[in-house]
Amino acid sequence: MFKKVVITTTLAGTLLLAPNVSEAALGDRTLYNGMSNSDVTELQNVLDDKGYFDYHKATGYFGTITEDGVRDFQRNAGISVDGVVGPQTVSALTGSTSSKSSSYTSTNSGTVRYGDRGQSVTNLQSQLKSKGYYNYSVDGVFGSITQQAVRNFQSANGLSVDGVAGPNTFGALSGAASAKPSSSVKSASTSNASVVSIAKQYIGVPYVWAGTTPSGFDCSGFLQYVFNKSGESIPRTVASIWNATDSVSSPSVGDLVFFETYKSGPSHAGIYIGNGQFIHCSSSYGVTISDMDNSYWAPRYLGAKRA
Numbered sequence: 001m002f003k004k005v006v007i008t009t010t011l012a013g014t015l016l017l018a019p020n021v022s023e024a025a026l027g028d029r030t031l032y033n034g035m036s037n038s039d040v041t042e043l044q045n046v047l048d049d050k051g052y053f054d055y056h057k058a059t060g061y062f063g064t065i066t067e068d069g070v071r072d073f074q075r076n077a078g079i080s081v082d083g084v085v086g087p088q089t090v091s092a093l094t095g096s097t098s099s100k101s102s103s104y105t106s107t108n109s110g111t112v113r114y115g116d117r118g119q120s121v122t123n124l125q126s127q128l129k130s131k132g133y134y135n136y137s138v139d140g141v142f143g144s145i146t147q148q149a150v151r152n153f154q155s156a157n158g159l160s161v162d163g164v165a166g167p168n169t170f171g172a173l174s175g176a177a178s179a180k181p182s183s184s185v186k187s188a189s190t191s192n193a194s195v196v197s198i199a200k201q202y203i204g205v206p207y208v209w210a211g212t213t214p215s216g217f218d219c220s221g222f223l224q225y226v227f228n229k230s231g232e233s234i235p236r237t238v239a240s241i242w243n244a245t246d247s248v249s250s251p252s253v254g255d256l257v258f259f260e261t262y263k264s265g266p267s268h269a270g271i272y273i274g275n276g277q278f279i280h281c282s283s284s285y286g287v288t289i290s291d292m293d294n295s296y297w298a299p300r301y302l303g304a305k306r307a
Contacts, residue, residue, distance in 0.1 A: 031085040035062045043085060046093050047073065051115060051141065064285055065203075068277075071291075076115060113164040114275050116142040124165050127173040128153060144274035145193050148253045163274075192254025199226045199271050199279045199287075206286040219268050222281035223256070226271065227307060234307050242266040242305065251278075251304035257292065259300040266302055 031043055041060040047053035052069035067083040074081045077092045085093075112120045121142045128134035134149040147163040154161045157172045165173075199222075208216025212225060220238045227234045235241050242258055242265075251257050251272035258266040270280025273289065281287050290297060 030087075031062055033062050033064070033067045033083065036060055040066065043093075044069075050093070051117065064288060064290075068289065068291060072275075110170065111164060111166040112142055114142055114144070114147050121146065124150075124170075124173075127170075131173065144196065144253045147274050148192060151252055192252065195226060195230045195232075195254045195271060196273050196279070198229045199273075202226070202287045203279070203289070204286060205281070207281055207283045217281040217287065219270075219281050219283075222287060223269060223271065232307055238266050238269045241269060241307075245305035245307050248304050248306050252306075255304045255306050257304050258302040259297060260302050261300055268300075272304065 040062045041058045044058035047069045052073045071083045122140040125138045128149045133153045151163045211217045212221035253274045255272045259268040261268045270278035272278050279289050
């Protein structure tokens with residue numbers, strides 16, 4: 001699948017290993033952050049096929065988005081999570097049990113969740129659609145829109161709201177007493193999906209201090225622009241957005257998530273897109289998607305709010 005990649009440099013007769021990659025990880029099939037070649041393009045295409053590089057085009061450059069996709073795949077495949085594509089990861093990617101849905105035995109367990117694919121998800125989407133909670137294509141892919149539809153159904157039917165379709169949720173879906181959502185619930189779901197969809201259109205736009213347009217955004221400029229495009233007005237600064245929005249116990253797709261970075265109080269924010277990830281304009285990477293539980297963002301998280 002992946003060709004041999006030479007990742008060493010000879011300097012004054014000394015063999016130097018590439019930075020931040022352990023010697024044990026090196027091998028014929030090792031790819032890692034910072035590399036740029038056709039093997040990375042192939043890797044990105046494989047990740048995309050398996051649902052770990054959604055909404056992106058293969059570029060051949062192994063950056064943060066590719067590394068995040070690799071880490072998500074490794075986590076769900078039950079292998080070492082290091083963001084490096086070595087023999088173990090390649091084997092999992094090319095094996096018959098390496099797809100994102102394989103980490104869950106949804107058919108056997110009666111439970112389907114974010115990342116699953118197949119007939120069980122198709123059945124779930126069809127049931128949600130028949131009850132008015134899912135107004136999109138029945139594609140058998142459990143993504144953020146399906147997850148939000150499950151959450152809305154669970155909330156309307158007095159179930160535990162976790163976005164996971166287990167026996168209780170399927171039982172309620174099959175029962176005659178399942179209430180249809182109010183128009184406001186359906187409108188909120190559609191609006192949240194719209195915000196996320198609009199935000200993802202600007203992935204890769206660079207960070208610009210005080211930027212408020214697609215030629216360059218700062219953190220809050222990006223948020224204000226996206227929400228305005230979706231038909232909703234929010235204030236200009238992170239602190240004022242924090243003060244003008246309503247707190248929620250845990251974020252749903254389309255909610256705002258806030259962080260304390262360079263000063264006390266809310267100083268950075270993004271839009272929650274599901275599966276523990278948020279989209280934001282980073283001073284280092286521009287508009288990008290990050291994991292909320294990574295070592296930088298997790299200890300800085302302040303909470304979620306709804307516009």
